[in-house]
Amino acid sequence: xxxxxxxxxxxxxxxxxxxxxxxxxxxxVNPDNEPDYDACIPEAHKEPADPEPMTGDGWPSVIGGGxxxxxxxxxxxGQCVNSACVCRKDGMAAGPHCDQFIIQCPAYKDSACCxxxxxxxxxxxxxxLASVFAQNSAGGCDACAANLMSLWCGLVCxxxxxxxxxxxxxxxxxxxxxxxxxGKEKVKVLELNVALAKEMTCAIFDSCKNTAMASMAAAxxxxxxxxxxxxxxxxxxxxxxxxxxxxxxxxxxFDHDVLKCSNYSEVVETRETLPTQAQLLESxxxxxxxxxxxxxxxxxxxxxxxxxxxxxxxILAFSWSRWKNH
Numbered sequence: 001x002x003x004x005x006x007x008x009x010x011x012x013x014x015x016x017x018x019x020x021x022x023x024x025x026x027x028x029v030n031p032d033n034e035p036d037y038d039a040c041i042p043e044a045h046k047e048p049a050d051p052e053p054m055t056g057d058g059w060p061s062v063i064g065g066g067x068x069x070x071x072x073x074x075x076x077x078g079q080c081v082n083s084a085c086v087c088r089k090d091g092m093a094a095g096p097h098c099d100q101f102i103i104q105c106p107a108y109k110d111s112a113c114c115x116x117x118x119x120x121x122x123x124x125x126x127x128x129l130a131s132v133f134a135q136n137s138a139g140g141c142d143a144c145a146a147n148l149m150s151l152w153c154g155l156v157c158x159x160x161x162x163x164x165x166x167x168x169x170x171x172x173x174x175x176x177x178x179x180x181x182x183g184k185e186k187v188k189v190l191e192l193n194v195a196l197a198k199e200m201t202c203a204i205f206d207s208c209k210n211t212a213m214a215s216m217a218a219a220x221x222x223x224x225x226x227x228x229x230x231x232x233x234x235x236x237x238x239x240x241x242x243x244x245x246x247x248x249x250x251x252x253x254f255d256h257d258v259l260k261c262s263n264y265s266e267v268v269e270t271r272e273t274l275p276t277q278a279q280l281l282e283s284x285x286x287x288x289x290x291x292x293x294x295x296x297x298x299x300x301x302x303x304x305x306x307x308x309x310x311x312x313x314x315i316l317a318f319s320w321s322r323w324k325n326h
Contacts, residue, residue: 021048021162022113024192029117030238033124036179038188041239042118044173051111051159054103058116063087066096075099091277092123105153107273114157121238122152126277132213134281139212141294143259146267146278147204148230153275154256155194155242164195164254168243179236189241194231197255198246201227207261210295261294268292 028040055061064087068074074085077098087098094102101116101123103109114122126149134145155165167173168191176186205223214220220229224246231242247253259267267274267284278284283291 020051020160022051022159023048023162023165023167024113024156024190025049025115026117026121027115029120033121033238035182035237036184036187037239041174041188042190044167044171044190046171048162049113051113051161054109054112054114054116054119058100059119060094060100060102062096063094063102064096064098066098068097073097089280091280092127102276104149104276105157106276107150108153108157108159111159112157113159113161118156122156123277125152125238126275130277130281133208133211136283136291136294141207141211141261142278142281142283143261143264143292143294144204144208144211145281146264146274146284147207147258149275149278150256150258151204151230151254154254158254163252166193167191168193168241175241177236177241180233181237187236187239189236189239192240192242193245194242195245195247195253196227197253198248200255200258201244201246203258203260207259207294210261263293265289265292 023045024042025045026040026042030037030040064074064078064085066074066085067083068080068085069083071078071080074080074087075093075098077093078085078087080086085097087093087095091104092101094100101120104119104122104126105112105114108114129148130145132140133148134140134142136142155161158164169175173191175189175191177189178185179187201223205226208214208226209221214226217229218225219233220226224244227244231240231244235242245253264284268287268289271279271284274284286292
């Protein structure tokens with residue numbers, strides 16, 4: 001039995017319509033990950049693009065191993081051992097001479113919508129995110145930080161980006177917004193509409209709601225407020241403004257597994273699928289299953305923890321840690 005030419009065309013068209021595509025990218029680097037840097041922001045594809053593996057120019061193919069005589073030859077991000085660079089195991093450094101950024105979202109390494117420039121931006125942002133939301137013993141929750149990193153990895157790198165993300169305006173979908181973190185009145189942003197699975201968003205909020213940062217801010221006391229803070233107030237400085245919709249159905253919305261703050265011992269088996277910096281968080285990196293629990297019941301304000309969290313927020317807004325200088 002042979003298929004008619006018309007049927008073949010229809011089948012090919014249907015396949016093309018359902019093929020996963022990318023709608024956003026970034027082709028520039030923001031030096032030092034500075035906030036409100038209008039010269040370099042994420043960009044909308046004029047036409048949907050195919051996802052690609054995390055290989056080629058800009059992507060690291062190795063971690064260390066480059067010839068060296070001193071640590072300076074290793075970009076000061078590693079040590080020179082037996083004439084070869086050994087990069088720091090900080091979830092950041094990669095490349096022969098430790099001058100690149102390790103892949104942040106290994107779950108998508110074979111097929112991704114993110115560029116190496118976005119990988120670099122996420123590396124720097126994840127470092128800040130961990131300092132604010134992680135550390136079980138210091139008012140944070142490693143499960144929360146890991147969940148937020150996984151969310152950003154999915155939004156930026158998922159090869160099915162066009163299923164849950166759409167531009168808010170006609171191409172190039174840019175606009176100007178006030179940055180509430182720095183007070184700058186007009187910051188250039190790419191405006192996006194993103195649909196998230198409702199169950200996932202509630203689960204992420206449950207893992208984060210009792211962290212010191214979420215507990216001290218009235219705007220973060222609901223799943224909508226908490227995630228809007230991440231996608232709007234926290235994202236404007238990096239050239240994005242995301243309007244969220246929460247779908248009861250998982251169709252046409254982004255969804256991923258979420259670590260529960262009450263018990264996330266499953267990471268012992270699934271650690272390698274998590275974002276690279278999430279894998280290094282203290283309780284997640286541990287081989288024990290007894291420490292995979294955050295304080296899930298808020299027991300009142302600890303003024304020292306809240307003060308520390310507020311201090312980190314100030315650092316996040318105004319100092320923006322310079323990884324390359326440390």
